[in-house]
Amino acid sequence: MSSLRVLFLLVLGSLSFAAAAAEENWPRLRLCYELGGLPPYTGPPEQAPTEQPGLIIELIQQAAYRTKLRLDLHQQPWKRCVHEVQNGVSDGLFIAVWQLDRDSWGRYPGRDPQQQRPVDANQRLWRVEYPIIVRPGGALQWDGERFTGIRYGVGAPLGYATSQRLRELGVLASESLGQAAALKLVAAGRLDGYVLEREIALGLIERLQLQGQLMFLPQPLLNADWYLPLSHRFYIAHPELAEGLWRAVAEQREQLGADLARRYLRQPPP
Numbered sequence: 001m002s003s004l005r006v007l008f009l010l011v012l013g014s015l016s017f018a019a020a021a022a023e024e025n026w027p028r029l030r031l032c033y034e035l036g037g038l039p040p041y042t043g044p045p046e047q048a049p050t051e052q053p054g055l056i057i058e059l060i061q062q063a064a065y066r067t068k069l070r071l072d073l074h075q076q077p078w079k080r081c082v083h084e085v086q087n088g089v090s091d092g093l094f095i096a097v098w099q100l101d102r103d104s105w106g107r108y109p110g111r112d113p114q115q116q117r118p119v120d121a122n123q124r125l126w127r128v129e130y131p132i133i134v135r136p137g138g139a140l141q142w143d144g145e146r147f148t149g150i151r152y153g154v155g156a157p158l159g160y161a162t163s164q165r166l167r168e169l170g171v172l173a174s175e176s177l178g179q180a181a182a183l184k185l186v187a188a189g190r191l192d193g194y195v196l197e198r199e200i201a202l203g204l205i206e207r208l209q210l211q212g213q214l215m216f217l218p219q220p221l222l223n224a225d226w227y228l229p230l231s232h233r234f235y236i237a238h239p240e241l242a243e244g245l246w247r248a249v250a251e252q253r254e255q256l257g258a259d260l261a262r263r264y265l266r267q268p269p270p
């Protein structure tokens with residue numbers, strides 16, 4: 001090997017080491033996300049280091065890198081993630097839909113309750129649809145305002161914006177069920193319907209081999225924007241970093257969104 005090539009490799013190695021050392025000194029951002037994973041958006045812990053960690057995780061990784069933040073990701077049940085953000089144990093969580101009551105525990109991009117400023121939809125993570133999953137030939141119908149054909153109720157993951165909406169409509173099934181168990185009950189005709197994000201539902205139906213036994217009603221229960229809310233403690237301590245991170249999310253979604261959708265999603269986003 002020539003001395004010039006050796007010198008080049010030494011310089012390259014030094015630069016790589018310097019870059020890694022610089023990243024180690026970046027401020028740490030501790031984020032919580034839901035236990036078990038929500039493929040294709042987030043994966044379970046054992047899949048996190050792979051090349052396909054999940055659409056949302058890739059997006060946040062790129063945004064954090066652009067903001068010079070060192071990510072520290074961990075999983076907890078949804079309500080535990082909320083508790084950690086509320087108490088400043090975690091700096092933020094994903095994935096979350098904005099609701100008025102969530103201002104009490106998290107700071108959303110653009111949102112300022114005191115100034116009555118709304119959430120900035122341009123700084124969302126992703127835009128999604130929550131269809132109502134039913135059995136073909138079932139009685140349940142939804143016209144966008146009210147349900148008919150209710151016998152057992154409609155389910156949704158507890159703590160989600162969808163379950164709150166179903167509760168407001170008076171149709172939320174009283175039983176707390178896991179997603180797989182709920183879909184099996186819908187297919188068996190023992191639950192009127194279940195509400196789940198479209199891509200997550202498509203993947204789960206496929207894994208449970210329930211194709212042909214379940215379908216989506218034409219009109220979704222909700223169209224929603226997903227956000228990365230941060231703790232009030234983190235925002236107060238690092239407002240410029242927080243704002244920079246949310247701007248980077250918007251920029252990276254615009255730049256990488258088409259490629260992420262192509263690699264992860266079965267259907268184009270709404």
